Structures are given as structure tokens and as C-alpha cells.
Amino acid sequence: MLAKFIQKLRKKHNLTQEYLASALGISRPTYMQIERGERELTITEAEKLASIFGIPFEDFRRAKDSSITVEIKKEKLKPKSEKQEIRISVPQKNLEKFKEVLLYVLSKVGGKPNVGEAVLYKLLYFIDFDFYEKFEEQFIGATYIKNHYGPTPVEFKIVIDDMIKNGEVVKVEGKYFNYLQRKYLALRRPNLDILSGREIEHIDDVLARLSDKNAKEMEIYSHEDIPWKTAEDGKPLSYESVFYRNEPYSVRNYEDEL
Structure with missing residues (x-):
């Protein structure tokens, strides 16, 4: 499973979840979803992780096992005029x-x-x-x-x-x-x-x-x-x-x- 493979590589290289989340431009909770197998990687994210771990992209994609098929979602490009949505833009006042x-x-x-x-x-x-x-x-x-x-x-x-x-x-x-x-x-x-x-x-x-x-x-x-x-x-x-x-x-x- 790719999620376990990523977690194993992170620990092998003594990297923190915070570091990898920052490198991918996502929050730590979002990165944690990747390691739990609850969120798929985009192609860009997968390539970035492969580069960080120092392994070929195809080896990373297959988790070094050709019998494992990993589905990677393609990124949807957004128009430059469209604002990026964040979880909290204006905090709810109480x-x-x-x-x-x-x-x-x-x-x-x-x-x-x-x-x-x-x-x-x-x-x-x-x-x-x-x-x-x-x-x-x-x-x-x-x-x-x-x-x-x-x-x-x-x-x-x-x-x-x-x-x-x-x-x-x-x-x-x-x-x-x-x-x-x-x-x-x-x-x-x-x-x-x-x-x-x-x-x-x-x-x-x-x-x-x-x-x-x-x-x-x-x-x-x-x-x-x-x-x-x-x-x-x-x-x-x-x-x-x-x-x-x-x-x-x-x-x-x-x-x-x-």
C-alpha cells in the first residue's frame, strides 16, 4: 500500500510530517490523510515525494512492487482568477x-x-x-x-x-x-x-x-x-x-x- 510505503520512507529518512507537508504545500492533517490512505496523491505531489526520497518516480508509484497498482488523481487546473479555497477564511465570531x-x-x-x-x-x-x-x-x-x-x-x-x-x-x-x-x-x-x-x-x-x-x-x-x-x-x-x-x-x- 502506497500510504504505508510513504510512512516507511519518511521514517527511514528521519523526516517529520510537518516537513513533508510544508514541501507539498499542504497542512499536516491533510498530509496525515495521505499516510493513512484516506487521500490520494496528485501527480505533482507524487513526483515531489519521489524526489525528496531520492527514488525514481516509477519505483515510488509502484511502491517498489510491480504487482501493486497505485491510482493517482490528475490535478485540475483552476483559472488564475479563481481564489483558492481554505478551510477558514473569516473565522466565525462568537x-x-x-x-x-x-x-x-x-x-x-x-x-x-x-x-x-x-x-x-x-x-x-x-x-x-x-x-x-x-x-x-x-x-x-x-x-x-x-x-x-x-x-x-x-x-x-x-x-x-x-x-x-x-x-x-x-x-x-x-x-x-x-x-x-x-x-x-x-x-x-x-x-x-x-x-x-x-x-x-x-x-x-x-x-x-x-x-x-x-x-x-x-x-x-x-x-x-x-x-x-x-x-x-x-x-x-x-x-x-x-x-x-x-x-x-x-x-x-x-x-x-x-
Whole structure:
């Protein structure tokens, strides 16, 4: 079977799924479908893999066994004017869930001296993007843009202003080690009926890993994550890029899924 043959060659050459997915221009989950035999290769992809593994195309196509026939789908050429479809183009917004996630985060770590607005931005970013990498589903689905200090949730100001107006949070401005800091404290408990057990567990995991970092540490840490590194200044970060993460940012064990 070609799928097992590819997996065997990848391991023989000590190559990662991430590397081959990047070489083929696809996401890691899509590449994993190839190794599981759930997705056929295009001719271009097959030729690329044969070249990477250093074997003739015909040997690769036959998995070194002439009795095995491998069907390879021909690529369909698309007009240049046709846009390439991606799984997530504009994330589905869920502002009510945004509020409850924010209240939950504030109830857990909002009282920490280091957790001001800048740290909150990064915590929300990792909650959203880590969840998407783990489950290939949207959580909050906020839009995060690339700025000098790291990922910034576009919807944050609208949500927080509404929550302040409704008496759900209070804004406190002060200093943290001589730096101006804007903090938010929760005035009501989060509605946990809106969050699933899996979502709460996920938030707790992110907070356990990152909530002790200060604003500068979070800035530096977020700047090395692939979604931020590959985005253009002032433009939205792509959720799809989480599938190209390296350690320590990747939160999904792809090898266990084979």
C-alpha cells in the first residue's frame, strides 16, 4: 500500500510530517490523510515525494512492487482568477462565548499582578489558536492581527467596552514595575453553561502554561509562533498556519494519530 510505503520512507529518512507537508504545500492533517490512505496523491505531489526520497518516480508509484497498482488523481487546473479555497477564511465570531471565556480567564488569573491587557491578548490568542490546532474547530474564533507587541484580538475593545457598560467587568489602570498597565477585574461569574468541559479543560491548560509570564515575556514568546511569524504586519493571523508549528508551540501529537 502506497500510504504505508510513504510512512516507511519518511521514517527511514528521519523526516517529520510537518516537513513533508510544508514541501507539498499542504497542512499536516491533510498530509496525515495521505499516510493513512484516506487521500490520494496528485501527480505533482507524487513526483515531489519521489524526489525528496531520492527514488525514481516509477519505483515510488509502484511502491517498489510491480504487482501493486497505485491510482493517482490528475490535478485540475483552476483559472488564475479563481481564489483558492481554505478551510477558514473569516473565522466565525462568537462574541457571547468571547465574553464568558474572558470572564473565566479573569476569574482564574485576573488578580495576578502580571496579567494586564497585553497578557490577556496573548492568552486569548493561544486559547483560540491552540484549540484550533488540537481539534480543527473554532473556539472563540476571534480575528487576531499582527502588531509590534504580538497578536491582538480585533473584537476585544468592542466586547470589553460592552462588558464595562453592563457592569460585568471593571477597568483598573496602574503601574507594573514602573510600566503603565491596564487591568480588568470580573464583577460576575462566567456562565459555564456556554462552555463545554473540553473547552474549560483547554483554557485551564493554557493558563497553567502561560499565565505566569509578564507582558514582555508573552510578547517574545508569541513572536516565535508560526502564525505570527508568517503574517504580514497589520494583517490577520491565519488559523491554518498552526499546522506548521514546531515545538514548544505545537500542542498536538500528530504521531499518535497514525
